Amino acid sequence: MRFHWRLSLPALALMLGSISVTLSAQTTPSPTPTEPEPQKTQPAATSPATPAAEPDKPEEPNFAKTAKITCSDKESVRAKARPQVNGRAAKDGREPKSSHDNSPLSHFDWWPDRDVTHWCEYSWEEPVKISQTQVYWWDDSQHGGGCKPPVSWKALYKVGEEWKPVETKGTFGVEDDKYNKVEFTPVETRGLRLEIVAPKDGSVGIQEWKVR
Numbered sequence: 001m002r003f004h005w006r007l008s009l010p011a012l013a014l015m016l017g018s019i020s021v022t023l024s025a026q027t028t029p030s031p032t033p034t035e036p037e038p039q040k041t042q043p044a045a046t047s048p049a050t051p052a053a054e055p056d057k058p059e060e061p062n063f064a065k066t067a068k069i070t071c072s073d074k075e076s077v078r079a080k081a082r083p084q085v086n087g088r089a090a091k092d093g094r095e096p097k098s099s100h101d102n103s104p105l106s107h108f109d110w111w112p113d114r115d116v117t118h119w120c121e122y123s124w125e126e127p128v129k130i131s132q133t134q135v136y137w138w139d140d141s142q143h144g145g146g147c148k149p150p151v152s153w154k155a156l157y158k159v160g161e162e163w164k165p166v167e168t169k170g171t172f173g174v175e176d177d178k179y180n181k182v183e184f185t186p187v188e189t190r191g192l193r194l195e196i197v198a199p200k201d202g203s204v205g206i207q208e209w210k211v212r
């Protein structure tokens, strides 16, 4: 019995200690989780093999937005009821889906005039510096209509009260379904005019006309 008691006291002490530790562990609030130390960031390595892409060069503003538009009237003998041509649809900023995009008021035309030269002009109260013009032609001839792209056209800028052709080596395009763009020597002017030659078998019209 004495031997057993001697062994039992340390065992009992161990047991009490264990219980105490257990109780302590149960009653001690969990330590607040510590935030992981922030990783020390290394400066991004630059790779000369992959140069940064150049941002798109912004286009010059479209001066059509601030221009007043005036267009030649329809020939009165052919269009007595509505000779006046309102060109505002050429500068509404609406992008055509095609030359036959027939959304309401997307374009204007000189139908039924054929085999004539018509004109439209933009005018600005203050001079603008411009070097490019773009025309998107109206064409409904493939769908039974009477309008086609013109035979030819040219652009003139205003000097005083006169009109002078812009200087360009570009082509005055007459293609469907696209902007026909012409770049020219920059000019500072209060006006730009298009002279548009209609075909013998069709009238002409404009979806959208931009100037930059």
Ligand SMILES: [Ca+2]
Pocket: 089, 090, 091, 092, 093, 094, 105, 106, 107, 207, 208
């Ligand atoms: Ca338009």
